[in-house]
Amino acid sequence: MKKKKSISYAxxxxxxxxxxxxxxxxxxLIPLVDTVRYSFYEYYRSGIKEIGPNFIGIANYLSLLKSDMxxxxxxxLILWVIGFVPQIVIALVLACWFTDARLKIHxxxxxxxxxxxPNLIMASAFALLFFTMFSTNGPINSILMSLGWVKNPIDFLGSVIGTRSLVGFMNFLMWFGNTTIMLMAAVMGISMDIFEASExxxxxxxxxxxxxxxPLIRPILAYTLITSIIGGLQMFDVPQILTNGQGNPDRTSMTLIMFLNSHLKSKNYGMAGALSVYLFIVSGILCMIVYKMTNDTDPDGSKKAAKKKAKEERRRR
Incomplete structure (x- = not known):
């Protein structure tokens, strides 16, 4: 008999x-390697003249430390905290409410x-909408003045607190829905028997x-926090449009990516590359810290109990 040929689908x-x-x-991968390579070079344009690329070592990194970076x-960090803290708190509350069978929410x-x-609306459209609404001649000021609550228009975008609050509020509105849905999925993954036993x-x-x-939704919380940190470090479109790329007032709403964009605008690829590497390193460190803080390697306390028992045995000896 002839042997059947085995077919490999690998x-x-x-x-x-x-x-x-x-x-x-x-x-x-190739752009990433190029970015790291150019960070060690002097490479920029002065008018129509192109300078470099000339190898200068870590001079770009040192220059950034001396700048307003x-x-x-x-x-x-401030803009991220203003947006993230209410986002995670409200998302947790809503997730618990919607998944609580006793409340019977219809x-x-x-x-x-x-x-x-709000998560489906483009950030640029969102920022433009808020820019129009909260401008000096915008509808918010018109409503406040018609109600007699204020006599003169409030310059929301002319104050540090106003601008930062608007950026944080927009980031909160855009992302708390996504966070709520993820946390709801995490809570729904917990066995109902545990809740019934606790009652x-x-x-x-x-x-x-x-x-x-x-404790049981800790992995999803860690994922949410890590992605939020990465997103916060990449914050660009909302403050860029809201402040017309200037980071006003007095550059208090200028983010790191806006600073990076200013180097790219001026064709200073060496400094832009160095700043990108800094952002990559900071993102990695922060994500590692969050992972270590939220990753529980001893959920049932057995390792801790074993260490305590070993310590007691050593003392007896």
């Missing part, structure tokens, strides 16, 4: 994933759509939230 798997790797190589880093699908809707043991809603819900 090659088709490699063929199907090949387009991804080619695209990644051309559009991501640290100030813009502080601005980015029309959940409608509310999910409404909550997620039988007399556990109230607050204790159930802090001792059951939060």
């Amino acid at each position: 090659k088709w798997g490699y063929i199907f994933i090949l387009p991804f790797f080619i695209t990644f190589l051309i559009f991501s 640290l100030k813009y880093s502080a601005n980015t 029309g959940q699908q409608f509310f999910k759509v409404v909550i997620y809707l 039988l043991d007399g556990c109230n809603s607050i204790k159930r939230f802090f001792y059951i819900t939060l």
Whole structure:
């Protein structure tokens, strides 16, 4: 009898994933390597004259440390905190409400759509809308003056608190829906038996939230925090449009990516590359810290108990 030929389909798997790797190589990996390479070079344009690329070592990195980079880093952190803190708090509250079977909330699908809707609006359109609404001659000032609450128009975009609050509020509106949906999915993944057992043991809603819900959705919380940090470091479109690219007032809303964009505008590729590397390193460090803080390697406390037991045994000896 003739033996049947075995057909190997493994090659088709490699063929199907090949387009991804080619695209990644051309559009991501090569530009990334080039960015790091140019960060060690003097490479910019002065008028119509192109200077470089001339190798200058870490001079670009040192120049950035002497510039306003640290100030813009502080601005980015403040704007991120203003947007993220209410975002995660409200998202957690809404996720717990919508997944609580005892509340019997009707029309959940409608509310999910409404909550997620701002996430579908482009950031540029959102920023332009708020710029129009909160300008000196905008509808918000007109309403406040017609109600008699203020006598003169409020310059929302002319004050530090006003501009930062608007940027934070817009980031909150755009992303809290996405965070809520993810946290709802995480809470719904918890077995109902655990909640029922906690009720039988007399556990109230607050204790159930802090001792059951939060620890069990920790991986999703870590993912949310890490993606939010990366997004916060890349904050650009909202403050760029709202302040017309100037970071006003007094550059207090200038973010790191806006600073990077100013170097790209002036064709200073060496400084832009160095700043990109700084952002990459800071993102990596912050994400590692968050991962270490939120990753519980001993959820049941068995490792801690074993260490304690080993310590007691050593003392006895």
